[in-house]
Amino acid sequence: TLILGIETSCDETAAAIVRRHADGRGEIVSNIVRSQIEEHRPFGGVVPELAARAHVVHLDAIIRRALDEAGTALSDLDAIAATAGPGLIGGVLVGLTTGKALAAASGKPLVAVNHLEGHALTARLTDGVQFPYLMLLVSGGHSQFVLVRGVGDYQRWGSTIDDALGEAFDKAAKLLGLGYPGGPEVEKAARAGDPTRFALPRPLLREKRLDFSFSGLKTALRLAAESVAPVSERDIADLCASFQAAVTDIIATRARQALERHAELFPDRQPVFVVAGGVAANRAIGGALRAVAEETGSRLVIPPPALCTDNGAMIAWAGAERLALGLVDGFAAAARPRWPLDELDKGAA
Ligand code: ATP
Ligand code: MG
Ligand code: FE
Numbered sequence: 001t002l003i004l005g006i007e008t009s010c011d012e013t014a015a016a017i018v019r020r021h022a023d024g025r026g027e028i029v030s031n032i033v034r035s036q037i038e039e040h041r042p043f044g045g046v047v048p049e050l051a052a053r054a055h056v057v058h059l060d061a062i063i064r065r066a067l068d069e070a071g072t073a074l075s076d077l078d079a080i081a082a083t084a085g086p087g088l089i090g091g092v093l094v095g096l097t098t099g100k101a102l103a104a105a106s107g108k109p110l111v112a113v114n115h116l117e118g119h120a121l122t123a124r125l126t127d128g129v130q131f132p133y134l135m136l137l138v139s140g141g142h143s144q145f146v147l148v149r150g151v152g153d154y155q156r157w158g159s160t161i162d163d164a165l166g167e168a169f170d171k172a173a174k175l176l177g178l179g180y181p182g183g184p185e186v187e188k189a190a191r192a193g194d195p196t197r198f199a200l201p202r203p204l205l206r207e208k209r210l211d212f213s214f215s216g217l218k219t220a221l222r223l224a225a226e227s228v229a230p231v232s233e234r235d236i237a238d239l240c241a242s243f244q245a246a247v248t249d250i251i252a253t254r255a256r257q258a259l260e261r262h263a264e265l266f267p268d269r270q271p272v273f274v275v276a277g278g279v280a281a282n283r284a285i286g287g288a289l290r291a292v293a294e295e296t297g298s299r300l301v302i303p304p305p306a307l308c309t310d311n312g313a314m315i316a317w318a319g320a321e322r323l324a325l326g327l328v329d330g331f332a333a334a335a336r337p338r339w340p341l342d343e344l345d346k347g348a349a
Helices: 037-043 048-070 089-106 115-127 165-175 182-190 215-227 233-265 283-296 312-324
Strands: 002-007 012-020 026-035 079-085 110-114 133-138 143-150 153-159 272-276 299-301
Touching: 002 048, 002 089, 002 115, 002 312, 012 048, 012 312, 026 048, 026 115, 026 312, 037 048, 048 089, 079 089, 079 115, 079 312, 089 110, 110 115, 110 312, 115 133, 115 143, 115 272, 115 299, 115 312, 133 233, 143 233, 153 233, 165 182, 165 215, 165 233, 182 233, 182 283, 215 233, 233 283, 272 283, 283 299
Parallel strands: 002 079, 079 110, 133 272, 272 299
Antiparallel strands: 002 012, 012 026, 133 143, 143 153
């Protein structure tokens, strides 16, 4: 089957064509992403109204390119998948409405995709991972451990109680006067820094539950920066390295606990541990998780960076997986600003 995927939930305008083979293997035929980083950079963060307008301006051409590069016409498709949430509602409406219009015009079924399910199922597209697996989703809006039991079938084991990890990186960068988006900037600056110079807290870590808290860390970082003001380039590198060391420590500790729980639940199965979302592109975090995976005998899967951050291929793939189970949607499908993974439709089990 051949699916068009449309993604507009945040600041990437994206479309892709993905093929799902009869044996369940996936193949990306085209994958076009237009980032709005330049539009939002002057504001140091995503401005929802600007994002929605930029999606309106660019989405048609992005879809055109995805179809052209794949050498396909609308009539070749088996379905049209579009993100229906969660995300910035203006952008979600643009993509979902466009998806509905294309579905209506071509007579193809519509699949209204949950953006988080797109992140969650990407490892099946890239690495053919089988259910069940443990996922750590760390993105701009989410930080959570999820047991992925099947399409539409998710069990959340723990989440952040305040900021998401990507958001924490973005706020840390802003505070230190680095560029936007902050994650890659902090990682770059940290490379030259001393991670032991500033002792930053590891909130919640003494508690056993699998939740995160990152907002206190941001305050601690601000106080540390003020303690050495005016900050030099050296200070910024050390602050970034210390921040990254703290979050890496938190993530690695929680991952170890989550994999222990997995081992108790499935004693006979080697755990598959998938890391998804934009922060999965961070090398320090990836390295620490690799060590945890080795220590616990788990198989670690981190999709390539371009498929960790927002893209159309992950939406097309989630659409293909749902279509294969007969999970299609009507034109009444709603755009949702909030839509947790554990509230998804998994069809008849
Ligand atoms: P969500 O998927 O929760 O709706 P989103 O789609 O905005 O949020 P993604 O596109 O998956 O999030 O990821 C973007 C986030 O990833 C940003 O916060 C960005 O700073 C962060 N990020 C990207 N690269 C890195 C990196 N190398 N290190 C740390 N963080 C990173
Ligand atoms: Mg983004
Ligand atoms: Fe995302």
